[in-house]
Amino acid sequence: MIRPAVAVIPIVMVGILVPAAFGDVRVRPPEFESDYRALSTEAPPARSAGGQYADVTVLIVALTAAGYFAIYRRSRAWLVALTVFSLAYFGFWRGGCVCPIGAIQNVALAVFDSGYKLPLVVAAFFAIPLVFTLFHGRTFCAAVCPLGAVQDLVALKPIRLPRWLVDSLGLFPYLYLAAAVLLAAMGSAFVICRTDPFVSLFRLLPVGKWVQGLGQQQLRPSGGAMVAGRFDLLLPVGLFLLLGIFVARPYCRFICPYGAMLRLFSRISKLHVTITPGECIRCRLCEDSCPFGAILKPTGQIPASAHPGEKRRLALLLALLPALVLAGGVLGYAVSGLAARVEHTVQLAERVRLEETGAVAGQTDLSRAFSELGTTNRQLYSQALAVKGKYAVGASLAGAFFGLVVALKLVSLAVRRKREDYLPDKATCMSCGRCFAYCPVEQHRRSKGTLPEIMVKTEQ
Amino acid sequence: MAKEENKTSRRKFLSRSARGTGLVALGGLGGLLTGKRSISAKDTVWQIDPYKCIQCGQCATECVLMPSAVKCVHSYELCGYCFRCFGYFDPNTTDFNSAAENQLCPTGAINRRFIEEPYYEYTIDESLCIGCGKCVKGCGTFGNGSLFLQVRHDLCLNCSECRIARSCPADAFVRVPADQPYLFKKRDEQI
Numbered sequence: 172m173i174r175p176a177v178a179v180i181p182i183v184m185v186g187i188l189v190p191a192a193f194g195d196v197r198v199r200p201p202e203f204e205s206d207y208r209a210l211s212t213e214a215p216p217a218r219s220a221g222g223q224y225a226d227v228t229v230l231i232v233a234l235t236a237a238g239y240f241a242i243y244r245r246s247r248a249w250l251v252a253l254t255v256f257s258l259a260y261f262g263f264w265r266g267g268c269v270c271p272i273g274a275i276q277n278v279a280l281a282v283f284d285s286g287y288k289l290p291l292v293v294a295a296f297f298a299i300p301l302v303f304t305l306f307h308g309r310t311f312c313a314a315v316c317p318l319g320a321v322q323d324l325v326a327l328k329p330i331r332l333p334r335w336l337v338d339s340l341g342l343f344p345y346l347y348l349a350a351a352v353l354l355a356a357m358g359s360a361f362v363i364c365r366t367d368p369f370v371s372l373f374r375l376l377p378v379g380k381w382v383q384g385l386g387q388q389q390l391r392p393s394g395g396a397m398v399a400g401r402f403d404l405l406l407p408v409g410l411f412l413l414l415g416i417f418v419a420r421p422y423c424r425f426i427c428p429y430g431a432m433l434r435l436f437s438r439i440s441k442l443h444v445t446i447t448p449g450e451c452i453r454c455r456l457c458e459d460s461c462p463f464g465a466i467l468k469p470t471g472q473i474p475a476s477a478h479p480g481e482k483r484r485l486a487l488l489l490a491l492l493p494a495l496v497l498a499g500g501v502l503g504y505a506v507s508g509l510a511a512r513v514e515h516t517v518q519l520a521e522r523v524r525l526e527e528t529g530a531v532a533g534q535t536d537l538s539r540a541f542s543e544l545g546t547t548n549r550q551l552y553s554q555a556l557a558v559k560g561k562y563a564v565g566a567s568l569a570g571a572f573f574g575l576v577v578a579l580k581l582v583s584l585a586v587r588r589k590r591e592d593y594l595p596d597k598a599t600c601m602s603c604g605r606c607f608a609y610c611p612v613e614q615h616r617r618s619k620g621t622l623p624e625i626m627v628k629t630e631q
Numbered sequence: 632m633a634k635e636e637n638k639t640s641r642r643k644f645l646s647r648s649a650r651g652t653g654l655v656a657l658g659g660l661g662g663l664l665t666g667k668r669s670i671s672a673k674d675t676v677w678q679i680d681p682y683k684c685i686q687c688g689q690c691a692t693e694c695v696l697m698p699s700a701v702k703c704v705h706s707y708e709l710c711g712y713c714f715r716c717f718g719y720f721d722p723n724t725t726d727f728n729s730a731a732e733n734q735l736c737p738t739g740a741i742n743r744r745f746i747e748e749p750y751y752e753y754t755i756d757e758s759l760c761i762g763c764g765k766c767v768k769g770c771g772t773f774g775n776g777s778l779f780l781q782v783r784h785d786l787c788l789n790c791s792e793c794r795i796a797r798s799c800p801a802d803a804f805v806r807v808p809a810d811q812p813y814l815f816k817k818r819d820e821q822i
Contacts (some may be wrong), residue, residue, distance in 0.1 A: 196709060196711065196775040196776075196818070197711070197773075197774060197775055198711030198713055198774060198775050199711065200708065200709065200710060200711055200712070200775075200818075201711070201712050201750050203746065203747060203750065204747060205746065205747045207746045207747065207752075209707045209708065209710075210705075210707050210752070210754065211707060212704055212705060212706055212707060212815055213704075214812075214813050214815075215783060215784060215785035216784065216785065216812075217676065217784040217785070217787075217789075217809065217812060218784070218785055218786075218787075268790075273791070276791065276792075277791055278660070278664075280791075281664050282660075282663070282664070286675075286806075287675070287806075288673060288674055288675065289664050290674070293791075294661070294664065298657055298660075298661065301653075301657060302654070302657065305650055305653050305654065360792065360797075361791055361792035364791070364792060365792075436653055439646050439649040439650050439653060440650070441646075441650060515802060535800070536685060536687055536800035536801070537800045537801070537802075539685070540683065540685050540800060540801035540802070540803075544683070
């Protein structure tokens with residue numbers, strides 16, 4: 172009933188019919204008799220990236236300050252102040268983006284996809300905290316990362332988790348890192364951003380309106396859902412923060428993939444937070460001060476005959492190392508088909524295949540759009556197979572990496588190293604400075620008002 | 632005692648070389664990414680290929696911005712300047728005037744202006760447009776398809792993983808060079 176109307180329109184229109192120019196349109200564009208001049212389509216230029224460079228400056232300043240407060244000034248109060256600032260700036264002000272955790276994926280994509288150029292700001296956000304960690308330990312986690320900040324502020328009644336649980340859960344970040352790098356490298360998904368529980372909190376306040384220069388626009392709390400859906404958006408972050416009251420920083424310790432990298436870099440850092448400003452007197456007062464269980468106790472003298480089976484166990488684990496790497500690789504290969512389904516092409520190919528064989532009736536939006544493109548099903552299948560092939564290689568490598576991590580963890584658990592003092596575990600210590608106040612040597616220093624040893628050394 | 636000193640200096644040496652390796656690795660990664668890529672790769676932004684778009688309506692709801700950075704754009708050289716515009720009027724209406732109940736656009740973002748008999752000019756008020764694509768569908772189905780959806784780069788935040796791109800059922804979201812950020816519909820380009 173509408174069709175006749177369409178047919179009428181060209182007849183109504185005045186003008187000469189020029190078939191060649193008519194070919195691509197239903198209704199011939201008119202030639203105006205009046206002096207009306209047709210408008211041209213507007214193409215507004217991109218917004219400037221100026222604000223992002225300011226972010227990099229703030230990041231460098233904040234990291235410098237965090238290192239100063241943690242290592243040189245030894246002040247938990249200043250670290251808390253910086254934590255609040257970072258939460259406000261990188262969290263609420265900037266909406267939690269760009270962040271180094273997510274930047275892992277951009278770097279992975281840039282390495283494997285030559286068509287993607289890594290934005291300079293993202294590269295800086297990825298590399299700068301790593302470099303600082305190489306010199307100061309995980310001061311980024313202490314007071315700069317907004318995700319860490321919000322969790323640190325709610326860690327009010329931390330409980331001590333059993334060692335086996337901390338060690339096992341502590342392996343998950345490596346698995347997450349491997350999966351995130353795999354999916355980003357394949358150009359399929361940025362899982363870290365998708366599953367970030369805190370971003371919905373950061374975007375709750377409509378600061379975008381007046382701060383970020385978005386004009387009348389504002390950021391949706393975690394993307395797609397409308398304002399009415401805020402409750403279920405806030406449920407994950409709520410649960411995390413509730414858990415965070417009792418289990419200090421659950422995301423940082425058991426999920427964060429960037430933390431997994433920082434652990435490695437912190438292990439070899441030049442300087443690191445110390446519990447005591449001078450000499451450890453082994454008073455045991457700091458033993459329970461760390462909510463993250465990152466304080467290593469003195470081992471005392473270990474007689475060689477104490478654990479006769481230990482050497483054999485270590486040898487066995489070292490021999491097992493290649494087997495675990497291989498097992499990880501095989502496991503990765505086994506799940507690669509599943510992982511490949513994240514990719515659009517594979518999903519589409521599976522759907523089209525089902526439609527072709529008549530296993531399902533009807534079309535989805537995606538398959539309908541595909542059938543209108545004019546690509547043959549065979550071409551689509553070969554594309555999907557190519558993707559699956561890439562995934563088979565990638566997932567095997569990711570699996571092998573995780574196998575290696577598990578193997579090295581087992582080896583490290585089997586190795587004993589002699590310690591005489593209470594020391595922070597450089598890998599898991601997040602330089603928060605909670606232990607400072609527990610140390611009587613530190614109390615003595617504060618009462619005398621002298622500078623920490625490292626500052627005296629630096630000043631000389 | 633001498634042995635002890637020897638041991639600590641060895642550890643120091645190992646830690647120092649590990650640190651050096653870490654720095655070199657980061658530098659190498661940086662070099663790899665800047666050296667090779669800066670020549671071949673260009674800065675890119677997201678854009679909609681208007682010939683792939685099926686106007687499913689998700690551009691309006693999936694963008695991280697409220698309202699969406701996707702807006703309806705008008706290619707005037709394709710427009711028929713119709714009296715009865717299928718992008719402007721609800722298909723069921725019989726009154727071809729600008730009364731709200733006759734309009735297809737849910738926000739009244741299209742302006743209709745008389746030029747000369749029988750032509751009308753249609754312009755988009757992008758501050759009102761939410762990018763739902765209803766008008767695009769109407770114009771594309773019955774008219775010339777001169778209305779189409781585009782990512783507006785004065786608004787777009789250029790997210791690494793565009794939420795709309797991820798849910799686009801037609802795979803119409805593509806990365807385009809930042810110096811040519813639009814894919815406009817033009818005459819003679821249409822198949």
